[in-house]
Amino acid sequence: MTATAKALALALLTTAAAPALAQTAPETLRTAQAGQTGIDAETLTEIAGTLASDQFEGRAPGTAGEDKTIGYLIGRFEALGLEPGGVDGGWTQAVPLLHTQLGTPETLQVTVGGQTTDWTFPRDVYVSTLQPKNMAAIDGADMVFVGYGVDAPERQWDDFKGQDLKGKVAVFLVNDPDFAAQQNEPVSGKFKGRTMTYYGRWTYKFEEAARRGAIGALIVHETEAAGYGWNVVESPGGENYDIVRQPEDVTSLALQGWISGDAAQKLFADAGQDLAKLRTQARSASFRPVPLKATMTARFPVTQEVVKSQNVLAKIPGTTRPGEVVMYGAHWDAYGEGPPDENGKIYRAGANDDALGIAGMMEIARLMKADEAPKRSVVFAAWTAEERGLLGSEYYAQDPIYPIETTVANLTLDILQTAGKAKDVLLIGKGQGTLEDDLATYAKAQGRTVTPESLPERGLFYRADHFSMAKRGVPVLLMMGISGATDLVDGGKEAGQAWVDAYTGNCYHQACDAVSDDWDLAGAVQDISLMYAIGADLARSDRWPGWKDGSEFKAIREETAAARR
Numbered sequence: 001m002t003a004t005a006k007a008l009a010l011a012l013l014t015t016a017a018a019p020a021l022a023q024t025a026p027e028t029l030r031t032a033q034a035g036q037t038g039i040d041a042e043t044l045t046e047i048a049g050t051l052a053s054d055q056f057e058g059r060a061p062g063t064a065g066e067d068k069t070i071g072y073l074i075g076r077f078e079a080l081g082l083e084p085g086g087v088d089g090g091w092t093q094a095v096p097l098l099h100t101q102l103g104t105p106e107t108l109q110v111t112v113g114g115q116t117t118d119w120t121f122p123r124d125v126y127v128s129t130l131q132p133k134n135m136a137a138i139d140g141a142d143m144v145f146v147g148y149g150v151d152a153p154e155r156q157w158d159d160f161k162g163q164d165l166k167g168k169v170a171v172f173l174v175n176d177p178d179f180a181a182q183q184n185e186p187v188s189g190k191f192k193g194r195t196m197t198y199y200g201r202w203t204y205k206f207e208e209a210a211r212r213g214a215i216g217a218l219i220v221h222e223t224e225a226a227g228y229g230w231n232v233v234e235s236p237g238g239e240n241y242d243i244v245r246q247p248e249d250v251t252s253l254a255l256q257g258w259i260s261g262d263a264a265q266k267l268f269a270d271a272g273q274d275l276a277k278l279r280t281q282a283r284s285a286s287f288r289p290v291p292l293k294a295t296m297t298a299r300f301p302v303t304q305e306v307v308k309s310q311n312v313l314a315k316i317p318g319t320t321r322p323g324e325v326v327m328y329g330a331h332w333d334a335y336g337e338g339p340p341d342e343n344g345k346i347y348r349a350g351a352n353d354d355a356l357g358i359a360g361m362m363e364i365a366r367l368m369k370a371d372e373a374p375k376r377s378v379v380f381a382a383w384t385a386e387e388r389g390l391l392g393s394e395y396y397a398q399d400p401i402y403p404i405e406t407t408v409a410n411l412t413l414d415i416l417q418t419a420g421k422a423k424d425v426l427l428i429g430k431g432q433g434t435l436e437d438d439l440a441t442y443a444k445a446q447g448r449t450v451t452p453e454s455l456p457e458r459g460l461f462y463r464a465d466h467f468s469m470a471k472r473g474v475p476v477l478l479m480m481g482i483s484g485a486t487d488l489v490d491g492g493k494e495a496g497q498a499w500v501d502a503y504t505g506n507c508y509h510q511a512c513d514a515v516s517d518d519w520d521l522a523g524a525v526q527d528i529s530l531m532y533a534i535g536a537d538l539a540r541s542d543r544w545p546g547w548k549d550g551s552e553f554k555a556i557r558e559e560t561a562a563a564r565r
């Protein structure tokens with residue numbers, strides 16, 4: 001049977017379960033609504049297994065493993081009958097990456113009231129650089145405490161109050177202003193309580209410091225508010241990656257990083273400030289930046305190189321609204337060669353993270369292509385360098401091939417659940433966008449419920465490739481199997497949690513993330529089917545998903561509303 005015939009047969013069996021949307025939907029979509037698409041678990045295993053095999057050398061950007069990966073992805077897209085969706089009619093988009101590595105600091109110190117204290121790297125201060133220079137230097141720059149460093153007009157909140165940061169070192173608190181708030185404080189709930197907003201992410205704080213021309217940015221580390229210890233902060237060892245940027249887009253920050261709680265305590269005390277008191281003040285909208293009467297000096301030699309990498313893009317052109325794009329995404333890269341074990345060379349090949357996501361996207365592409373052509377174009381993006389900081393998707397989003405304002409949605413697959421069928425599906429970023437309503441609709445049609453991620457304070461919503469699009473206003477949906485415990489048909493929530501614990505504890509970013517006989521992809525098939533159904537529906541619709549009130553990204557999308565009339 002052809003895929004369409006099979007889908008049609010299934011559709012006839014399941015029409016009773018389908019919601020109202022189904023009347024106008026094609027066969028495969030109707031069956032998806034009943035949780036039965038032609039998404040094939042064996043094909044998923046085959047693709048993930050190939051990409052994670054030794055031949056692909058762990059798929060690190062810029063290696064021979066990348067060349068093989070790119071060739072394989074293009075071959076699969078071609079075999080599916082998709083069209084090239086990259087730059088100039090090709091399959092790819094070149095993504096040059098900047099790789100920097102700090103050497104031993106020549107100087108690293110702070111001076112307060114004529115007294116100079118040497119800081120030890122990385123014990124007291126951990127920094128890295130994203131400037132393409134051979135020396136990362138700060139020379140006696142004034143330090144300014146900016147509280148949480150949040151500028152959120154939609155929340156009537158501005159920590160900066162016009163404070164000039166040009167050439168200065170901005171010192172931030174971790175997380176967002178209501179994270180540590182008591183229930184009765186005016187700020188409580190203003191930044192979604194324990195749920196992290198983008199203002200709580202360290203990436204936001206460094207971006208905000210750079211927007212204001214600061215030369216340095218330091219975040220005062222706290223284990224609880226960060227969600228991880230100092231060992232995690234210092235683990236990259238002075239290494240960092242960025243996309244290669246135009247000179248005018250290079251960050252103003254020579255150094256960015258964290259100051260340990262102890263070193264910060266001493267700095268503030270020496271400067272005659274009470275850090276505990278300032279923390280409380282920073283939870284008020286009336287907070288004003290506090291110049292610390294301290295200066296920072298640092299000189300780090302830097303080794304830098306440009307790594308050439310690529311995104312791969314394929315498309316199915318839309319028939320009547322080809323300029324409107326429904327985009328799927330997953331990342332092809334992993335960690336490459338890992339530290340060798342007793343058997344010698346090993347690769348950290350990310351079979352689940354995210355070869356399986358790529359496989360899911362390929363299966364969605366296959367079904368989509370087997371269907372009658374959609375009204376809107378559907379683009380499939382295999383990103384590079386997600387593991388280096390969402391860089392392939394970031395590069396795309398700052399130099400998009402399809403206009404951001406008419407990109408209908410970005411649907412991302414990154415790590416799928418491999419523990420079998422589930423009674424629910426996980427939602428990351430509850431309350432952000434209207435695509436969560438689509439998720440609920442199609443999950444219901446599958447007889448499943450929606451469960452919000454278990455630890456929204458970890459800010460997973462800001463930590464996968466969909467976010468590169470989200471921060472520019474594109475509505476997004478992320479499918480990520482480790483964002484909480486799913487209620488497994490076999491074993492319930494307990495078994496779901498056990499799977500998450502085992503994967504994140506042993507395999508995440510480790511050699512153990514390999515295709516395994518223990519994989520049961522029935523749950524992944526359900527989740528991929530859901531993403532297929534949501535995208536297939538959007539590709540045949542005129543509607544524009546959006547952001548909900550209170551989302552950090554609603555305003556930026558609305559700026560381009562005219563392009564979507």
Ligand SMILES: [Zn+2]
Nearest residue numbers: 353354414415
């Ligand atoms: Zn990933």
